[in-house]
Amino acid sequence: MWLGLDDTDSLDGGCTTLVFHELLNSLPCEYGEARLTRLWPFADKRTRGNASLSVEIFADDSIVEWLDEYWNKNILPLKGKVAKSEHSQREQYPSDPGMTLFDEQPDEQYYWDAVRGEVDYLIGGHQWGGNGRIGAAASCAWRETNPTWEAIAWRKGERMVSEMALEVVDNMEGTFLCRDPRTNRGLIAPRGPCPVMFGVRATSRSVANDACEELIEGSAQTIGHRIFKTNQASGDHLDSSFTETVNDKISLTGGHVIINDRYLVFSESGKVNTIAQWLQIEDSFECVGLEYEGKIHVEAIRIINSENKTRPLCKCGTRMKSMGAGQGVRCPKCKVRSEDSWDINKRIPPFAGWVQPPADKRRHLAKPLT
Numbered sequence: 001m002w003l004g005l006d007d008t009d010s011l012d013g014g015c016t017t018l019v020f021h022e023l024l025n026s027l028p029c030e031y032g033e034a035r036l037t038r039l040w041p042f043a044d045k046r047t048r049g050n051a052s053l054s055v056e057i058f059a060d061d062s063i064v065e066w067l068d069e070y071w072n073k074n075i076l077p078l079k080g081k082v083a084k085s086e087h088s089q090r091e092q093y094p095s096d097p098g099m100t101l102f103d104e105q106p107d108e109q110y111y112w113d114a115v116r117g118e119v120d121y122l123i124g125g126h127q128w129g130g131n132g133r134i135g136a137a138a139s140c141a142w143r144e145t146n147p148t149w150e151a152i153a154w155r156k157g158e159r160m161v162s163e164m165a166l167e168v169v170d171n172m173e174g175t176f177l178c179r180d181p182r183t184n185r186g187l188i189a190p191r192g193p194c195p196v197m198f199g200v201r202a203t204s205r206s207v208a209n210d211a212c213e214e215l216i217e218g219s220a221q222t223i224g225h226r227i228f229k230t231n232q233a234s235g236d237h238l239d240s241s242f243t244e245t246v247n248d249k250i251s252l253t254g255g256h257v258i259i260n261d262r263y264l265v266f267s268e269s270g271k272v273n274t275i276a277q278w279l280q281i282e283d284s285f286e287c288v289g290l291e292y293e294g295k296i297h298v299e300a301i302r303i304i305n306s307e308n309k310t311r312p313l314c315k316c317g318t319r320m321k322s323m324g325a326g327q328g329v330r331c332p333k334c335k336v337r338s339e340d341s342w343d344i345n346k347r348i349p350p351f352a353g354w355v356q357p358p359a360d361k362r363r364h365l366a367k368p369l370t
């Protein structure tokens with residue numbers, strides 16, 4: 001059977017990962033690897049982070065009654081509390097927890113639909129609660145293509161991770177996004193009131209485990225920890241890339257750039273924004289991003305071609321001028337004529353190849369460039 005949980009985040013506790021951790025600890029049956037999935041970031045009424053959780057459990061139908069009781073006592077009371085985020089300017093919705101239980105793993109397509117767009121409730125199985133049932137079911141449907149792992153520990157009181165432990169973990173082969181390489185600031189500990197002490201990401205379960213032990217050693221007191229298999233850094237939210245020629249470019253106050261009235265590049269996106277600012281009309285580029293309200297929110301970009309075209313110089317050193325379409329060029333000074341031609345100068349982009357926003361401005365789902 002597959003058990004899913006989502007949308008229990010709130011200001012005073014209720015962090016979905018911790019609620020799920022406690023649920024697993026209480027389960028009267030065996031269970032598989034805990035899974036954390038990130039879904040479409042623009043989902044209607046999403047709460048902070050948009051993380052949903054799931055696990056395979058080895059139980060019979062009698063588990064339904066047990067889950068009923070657990071739901072009413074421990075999870076339902078979290079409904080309606082509002083999560084506060086210091087990062088997001090988006091409106092936060094009251095949490096609307098949901099839990100799902102399926103005999104068989106739901107159809108994989110439901111996951112792909114939920115990670116790339118808005119989906120409706122999945123019919124079937126046993127379901128508890130409200131809006132969170134969508135994420136819970138979508139998490140159950142995840143087939144673990146391109147997984148990474150995250151070890152999460154929850155704090156007892158204050159949030160403190162030693163700089164030394166962070167240093168060790170950052171240098172471990174197989175951890176990623178531990179630090180922002182630009183500012184050197186640690187990225188593993190969240191800010192704000194949530195009960196997470198740290199979340200450390202790795203490309204394997206064993207590295208996540210080693211990193212977790214190291215960090216717990218160098219942290220304030222924790223009340224528990226668990227390793228989750230995740231779809232973070234999978235790139236699952238992006239379907240295919242877009243290749244375009246710049247016909248139109250608008251720079252907004254604040255530094256955002258809109259290309260061809262379709263591609264939106266935020267000022268916070270670092271090198272991606274630098275590239276967008278640098279692009280000129282007729283340049284060609286390739287990008288990836290999610291579509292929302294008719295605009296593609298660009299998450300990575302590369303220049304395909306950029307060039308300046310100028311008329312050739314005459315022997316006298318003066319720039320030739322066009323005589324009109326198909327009429328060739330002429331030196332305005334000594335009136336020498338020549339065939340219609342251009343001098344093409346390739347522009348060298350400020351960064352070669354694909355670029356991405358800085359580490360702390362990327363989506364959880366964004367696949368790091370290698």
Ligand SMILES: [Zn+2]
Nearest residue numbers: 314316331334
């Ligand atoms: Zn001349």
